[in-house]
Amino acid sequence: MANLLELRNVSKTYTQGIINPKSTVALQDISLTLKEDKPTIMTVAGESGSGKTTLAMLLLGFITPTTGQIIYRGKDITQLTGEDKLAFRREVQAVFQDPFAVFNPFYTVDHLLTVPIKKFKLAKTKAQARDKMDEALTAVGLRSEDVLGRFPHQLSGGQRQRINVARALLLKPRLLVADEPVSMVDASLRASILETLRNLQRDHGVSIIYITHDLTTAYHIAKSIIVLYRGGVMEAGNVDEVIKSPQHPYTRLLVDSIPWPNLNQRWGTDTIKARETGGSATGCPFRSRCPVAMDKCAVQPPLFQMHKTQAAACYLHEANPKIAAERLSELLPV
Amino acid sequence: MVNTQERTAGSGTTRGAAEPPVLRVEKLEVTYYTDAGRAKALDDVSFTLQAGQKLGMVGESGSGKSTLALAMMRMIKAPGRIEGGKVFVGEVELMGLNDEEMRKSRLSRIAYIPQGAMNSLNPVLRIGAQLVDAIKSHRSGDSKAEIEQRCVHALKSVDLDARVFRMFPHELSGGMKQRVCIAIGILLEPQVIIADEPTSALDVVTQRQVMETIDRVKDQINAAVILIGHDMGLMAQFVDRVAVMYSGRLVEVSTVREMFTDPKHPYAKALISSLPNLDNKGVFQGIPGLAPSLLRLPFGCAFHPRCSQVMEVCKSKRPLTRNLQSGRLVTCHLFDQEA
Incomplete structure (x- = not known):
C-alpha cells in the first residue's frame, strides 16, 4: 500500500531577531501518514496559535519544515522539480478561510477557473474547457449560468466558497487542504459546503485535511481528529470518541x-x-x-x-x- | 453630568411596578438608494427590550442585522437613509435628537461594538489613550486621575490587567483586543449595548471567555444587550430572547426556549432544524434556495419562494407582524387567525 502523504517528524520553528533571536515552535514533531487507496477526512483542530495553519502551509509546500521531511508519493516535497512539482501543485489543492480575499475583484469568477485549465493544459478546446467548468460547478451544486460571467461581489459568500471548491475539484486533486473553509460563511450555507466536501471524499476519492477550530463541524464531517496545542499533539483518534469522551x-x-x-x-x-x-x-x-x-x-x-x-x-x-x-x-x- | 442624572432618573422608573422597557424600537425603516434601485434594508422593525435582558439577532448575511444596529446608533451613511421610525432609550427618543446630542448619546446611552472591532483599535496609540479619548469626547471637567481610574476600572471589569492601559494593540491577543473594545463600550455605562458578531474571529475557548465577560459587565451596569450573529449555538448559550430577521423584516421574536423547542415561522423552523448537534452526525440539512436580493424582493412574503408551507396568499399579500400569546411576535400568514 503506497502512501499518498507522509510527514516524518516534522517540526517548524519561527525565529525572529538577529542579535537576540527569539524562536517560537509552531509545530513540534508531527508524524502522519495518509494512504493512497483510502481517501479519508481528517480534522486538525486547535485554537489560534496552535499551529494549524502552519501545518497547512507545510502541506502545501509554501514553507519548508525546520526539521523532518514531508514525503508526497515517495518524494520529498522540498526537492520536487519540473514535472513532479507541477503534478504536486495540481494534485494537492487548497480551500482557504476567506472566500472574499481569494478572488481578484477586477476579473469575473471565470478567471479563477480558466487559469488552472490553461496552466495545467486540462482542455484542448474552449468548448472542452467550458464542459469541464460546468462539470465542476455542478459537482458543488452551482449552475454555471448562475455564476459564470459574474464578478465576485455579485455572488454570496457561500457561492464564492463553493466556486473555490469547484476550482480545486477541476484539477482532480488527491489531497485537499481545507483551512477553516466555513468559518466565514453563514450557518445556513455551511451545511451545503460541508456536504460538498464530503461528497468530494466519497465520490471523487479525494483525501481531505480539514483544519478548524470548530469542533461541531469537525464532528460532523471527519472520521479522525488531531488536537493541537502550541504545536504539539494533545489528543488524537476517532472523532466520535474524542469529542464524546x-x-x-x-x-x-x-x-x-x-x-x-x-x-x-x-x-x-x-x-x-x-x-x-x-x-x-x-x-x-x-x-x-x-x-x-x-x-x-x-x-x-x-x-x-x-x-x-x-x-x-x-x-x-x-x-x-x-x-x-x-x-x-x-x-x-x- | 447631565447624562448621569437623567440615567439615574430613568433607572429609578425601571424599578417601578410597570417596568417600562429600556429600549423601544418602533417601525424603524431604512432604505439604501443605489444606482441599481431602492433596497429596503429595514422594513417596519419594532421590538422592545428590558434592562438586563439579552436579545439575539440572527439572520443570513444581508438580512439587515447590521443595518438595524447602525440605524439605532444613527450611523447609517449615504446612500442609506432612515426613512422613519423611533428608537427610545429610556425616556429619550434618539431619532429626534440633534447631531451633537446624538453624538453625546453614543457610548453614554447606547454603545455599539462593531464587527471585527478588535481591528478598529488604532495601532499607533496606546490602549489607555484610546480609552481616555472616548471619555474626553463625552464628558469635560473630570480630572486626569479620575479619567484614568475610570479606564482602569473598565479594563479590570473585562478581566484585563491594569498594565494593558500602557500597552499597544499589537501586544495583545485577539481575545484581549476584543475585550478592550468591550471595555470602551462600557466606559460610560450605557443602558443598551449592541455587539455585532463580537466573537466571529475567535476560537471557541476565547469566545466563551469574551461572552462570559459581556454577561458579567452587563450585570454590573444593568444594561440591555443585543447580540448580533448567525451562530445559533452561541445564541442558545447566551441570550434570553431570539429575534430572527429575513430580508429586512423581523419574522419571529421569541424566548430562546420557545425558539429552540417550538419555532413558529417556517424560516425559523428551517433554521433550527439545520443545526448540527451530537445526535445527528453526518446529516447536513441546509435551507434550500438563496436569500433574495433586496433590490428584487419577491411579492407578498419575501420568504415564500423558499417556504415549505407556502400558500396562495403568501405570493400576493405582505404578512403583518402578529402578537401571539406570551409576547411572541410572528410575521407569517399561517398565524393570521391566531392573533
Whole structure:
C-alpha cells in the first residue's frame, strides 16, 4: 500500500531577531501518514496559535519544515522539480478561510477557473474547457449560468466558497487542504459546503485535511481528529470518541466551550485560565492553564493510548501503554 | 453630568411596578438608494427590550442585522437613509435628537461594538489613550486621575490587567483586543449595548471567555444587550430572547426556549432544524434556495419562494407582524387567525 502523504517528524520553528533571536515552535514533531487507496477526512483542530495553519502551509509546500521531511508519493516535497512539482501543485489543492480575499475583484469568477485549465493544459478546446467548468460547478451544486460571467461581489459568500471548491475539484486533486473553509460563511450555507466536501471524499476519492477550530463541524464531517496545542499533539483518534469522551484536559476545555445549539447542553462553568504569552519551552505546553497540572508535567508527556483509536498526551493516562509519536496514524480510522 | 442624572432618573422608573422597557424600537425603516434601485434594508422593525435582558439577532448575511444596529446608533451613511421610525432609550427618543446630542448619546446611552472591532483599535496609540479619548469626547471637567481610574476600572471589569492601559494593540491577543473594545463600550455605562458578531474571529475557548465577560459587565451596569450573529449555538448559550430577521423584516421574536423547542415561522423552523448537534452526525440539512436580493424582493412574503408551507396568499399579500400569546411576535400568514 503506497502512501499518498507522509510527514516524518516534522517540526517548524519561527525565529525572529538577529542579535537576540527569539524562536517560537509552531509545530513540534508531527508524524502522519495518509494512504493512497483510502481517501479519508481528517480534522486538525486547535485554537489560534496552535499551529494549524502552519501545518497547512507545510502541506502545501509554501514553507519548508525546520526539521523532518514531508514525503508526497515517495518524494520529498522540498526537492520536487519540473514535472513532479507541477503534478504536486495540481494534485494537492487548497480551500482557504476567506472566500472574499481569494478572488481578484477586477476579473469575473471565470478567471479563477480558466487559469488552472490553461496552466495545467486540462482542455484542448474552449468548448472542452467550458464542459469541464460546468462539470465542476455542478459537482458543488452551482449552475454555471448562475455564476459564470459574474464578478465576485455579485455572488454570496457561500457561492464564492463553493466556486473555490469547484476550482480545486477541476484539477482532480488527491489531497485537499481545507483551512477553516466555513468559518466565514453563514450557518445556513455551511451545511451545503460541508456536504460538498464530503461528497468530494466519497465520490471523487479525494483525501481531505480539514483544519478548524470548530469542533461541531469537525464532528460532523471527519472520521479522525488531531488536537493541537502550541504545536504539539494533545489528543488524537476517532472523532466520535474524542469529542464524546475527551481525555486530555485541553480537549475537555475545547469540547466544554462548544456552543451547542441545545438548551440542555450548557457551556462549561469552570473558569478559564488566561493564556500566557510566551509560555514554557519545555514540558507539557498546556500545563500553565491546566486545572490538574502536576510536577511531572514539566517533562513533555508522551502519547498514552486508551483505546485502539484514541490517545492523549497527558500523565493522567499514564496507566495506559505509550505509543510513539511516529505511530500516530495508527490511531486514526480512515 | 447631565447624562448621569437623567440615567439615574430613568433607572429609578425601571424599578417601578410597570417596568417600562429600556429600549423601544418602533417601525424603524431604512432604505439604501443605489444606482441599481431602492433596497429596503429595514422594513417596519419594532421590538422592545428590558434592562438586563439579552436579545439575539440572527439572520443570513444581508438580512439587515447590521443595518438595524447602525440605524439605532444613527450611523447609517449615504446612500442609506432612515426613512422613519423611533428608537427610545429610556425616556429619550434618539431619532429626534440633534447631531451633537446624538453624538453625546453614543457610548453614554447606547454603545455599539462593531464587527471585527478588535481591528478598529488604532495601532499607533496606546490602549489607555484610546480609552481616555472616548471619555474626553463625552464628558469635560473630570480630572486626569479620575479619567484614568475610570479606564482602569473598565479594563479590570473585562478581566484585563491594569498594565494593558500602557500597552499597544499589537501586544495583545485577539481575545484581549476584543475585550478592550468591550471595555470602551462600557466606559460610560450605557443602558443598551449592541455587539455585532463580537466573537466571529475567535476560537471557541476565547469566545466563551469574551461572552462570559459581556454577561458579567452587563450585570454590573444593568444594561440591555443585543447580540448580533448567525451562530445559533452561541445564541442558545447566551441570550434570553431570539429575534430572527429575513430580508429586512423581523419574522419571529421569541424566548430562546420557545425558539429552540417550538419555532413558529417556517424560516425559523428551517433554521433550527439545520443545526448540527451530537445526535445527528453526518446529516447536513441546509435551507434550500438563496436569500433574495433586496433590490428584487419577491411579492407578498419575501420568504415564500423558499417556504415549505407556502400558500396562495403568501405570493400576493405582505404578512403583518402578529402578537401571539406570551409576547411572541410572528410575521407569517399561517398565524393570521391566531392573533
